[in-house]
Amino acid sequence: MGQGKRFLRPPGARPEKEFLARCLQCGQCAQVCIFDCIKMRRGFNFFVAGTPEINPKQAPCHLCMRCSAICPSDALLDIPIEKVHMGYAKLDRSKCYTWTGELMCRSCYERCPIKWRAMYLEGGMNPVITDQCAGCGLCEHVCPKGAIEVIPTRFQQTRTDSSEGA
Template sequence: MIYEQMLRPPGARGEREFLKRCIQCGQCGQICPYGSIVFEAGFNPETFGTPRIAPRRVPCYLCMRCPPVCPTEALLPVTAMARADMGIARIDKSRCYTYEGSIFCKTCHEKCPLRNQAIVMEKGLFPVITEACVGCGVCENVCPRKAILTIPKARLAAARDRWDGGGA
C-alpha cells in the first residue's frame, strides 16, 4: 500500500510507532530551511498531515534541524547525519549513464551529503551506494538520468516482513 511507503524526515521511528506519535503539529516543516518537508494530503486520516519528503521535488539535505524540534519524539532527536536512517537509495544500473558506459557522470557522488561514505566511487570509476546510505534522497534529486530511487525505511521493513513470512 502506498501509505506505508512514505519517506519520513530524518530520525523517524518505525512507521507504525511514528504514526502513533506524530501529532501533525508541523514544526519539523517549519524549521526545515530547504522546504524539504511536505505534509501528506489525501483521505487517510491516519497519515493525513504527517510529514514526508518527496526527493524528486526537494530532498532532505541532512541539516538535522528537524529531529530535535519534534515534541513527541516521533522523530528521534538525532543530530548526526549518519544516523538519519530514512531509507536507502538504489541506482538502476540499466539507466545510469556511468554504468551504461557512454557518459562519465558522478553527480550523485559529488552531491551526496555523506560523500565517500554513503556513495563511493569504486576505483574512481563507478558510483556505488553503501550501507552507510541514510536515504536523504539528494542523489535521486540530482541524478540527470532519474536513475536513482530512494526506498523509504517503511518499504524496506514491509519487504523484510514479506520475506520473513516464508516467501508467502
C-alpha cells in the same frame, strides 16, 4: 507534492506505527526545514493525513537535522547523522551514464552529503552506494537519467544492500 506511497519520513522518524502514534501533526518539522522538503500529507486517510512526508524527486533532504531536533513529541528522534536511515538508494547501473559508458557523470557522488561513507567510486569512476546510505534522496534528485530511486525504510527494521545494479 506527491501523494504516492513512496514517500520518506523525515530523519530520525520512529518505525511507522510508533511514529503515527506520536506525531502531533503540528507541522513544526516542516516550518523549520529551510530546504522546504517536508510537506504535510494531504488526503482522507485519517491516520496519515497531516503527517510529514518527503518526496526526493521534488525536494530531497539535506540532512541538516533541524526537524528531528525540534519535534516536540519525539516522533522524530534527535539522532546523529550516521544513524539516519530514511531509506536506501538503489542505483540502476543499466540506466546510469557512467556505468553504461555513455558519459562521465558524477552528479550523485558530488551531491551526496555523506559521500565518505554512503558512496564510493569503483575504479575511481563508477558510483556505488553502500549500506551506510541515509536515504536523503539528494542523489535521486540530481541524477539526470533517473537511475536512482530511494526506497523508504519506514516499515522496515532491517535494511538490505542497495548498491546492486538492476
